Amino acid sequence: MPELPEIETILRGLGPALVGHRIAAVTVHDHRLRGGVAAGFAGRLTGRRIEALGRRGKYLLATLDDGWCWLMHLGMSGQLLLGAADGPARPHDHVHVILDDGRILVYHDPRRFGRMAVVDRAQLERETGAGIDPLVDDLTAAALFQMTRRRRTSIKALLMDQRRVAGLGNIYVNEILFRAGVRPRRRAGMLTRAACGRIVTATHRVLAEAIRRGGSSIADYRDGFGRAGRFQQRHRVYDRAGLPCRRCGHPIRTVVIVGRSSFYCARCQR
DNA sequence: CGCACCCCCTGCCGGC
């Protein structure tokens, strides 16, 4: 579910609400998330103060007052919801974090593809540090051009590879390539410098607009307070197979690239 | 190196 704009929306909402607060209690109702929730997880969080909340790619990171880092990934169906008080536990509410003022942060994740761990700096770097984050780092046309040289893979697969560009997923890569006028199957290594420039510009514009609209809610994405996003209303190609292109009217085509549905306009994208 | 094909898991939708 959540890609960079959704995680950024959650970060901007929850950051001011969480930073400075101490964690009073933690309950893990189901440890079967990706990689498993470690036995000592609750103990490492309990009593700690949240010094900062940040993001890298699709990871959320809370810096703790003992120098360790609380790492969160929402997978496909994860939600992080801050509530006033502890209500009845719903199905798939796997982790409850009670704050010093009584508010509760619930991690809800039907598919359990998310991840939750307390890690040190080295492990944090190993898990999140590889790719260029278009908001945190400087993703330039020159950097993308260099990254794509001699790569035989498609530009879509390359942009979705978190070790190269961090934070983009299936929705946003489709939308970015439409706005850049580049077909998703194009070989990365064959792209011109100008095409790389258009992709970088489109990346920054799409992400900025998506964040401004609170992310994309296709089925179940919600921000930290349970609110849906509105960027799905601005999607040009994602999930629009057969529908007319919003720019030229040509039907949107769909094709599978490295196992993921891809959508493009054969007239607007070359 | 790149990709096809597995896995993880639940929910939803369309076809029969």
Added chain:
DNA sequence: TGCCGGCAGGGGGTGC
């Protein structure tokens, strides 16, 4: 109506 297959915003591993 109910069942079944396919698909869904994530990542990881293996083997060719």
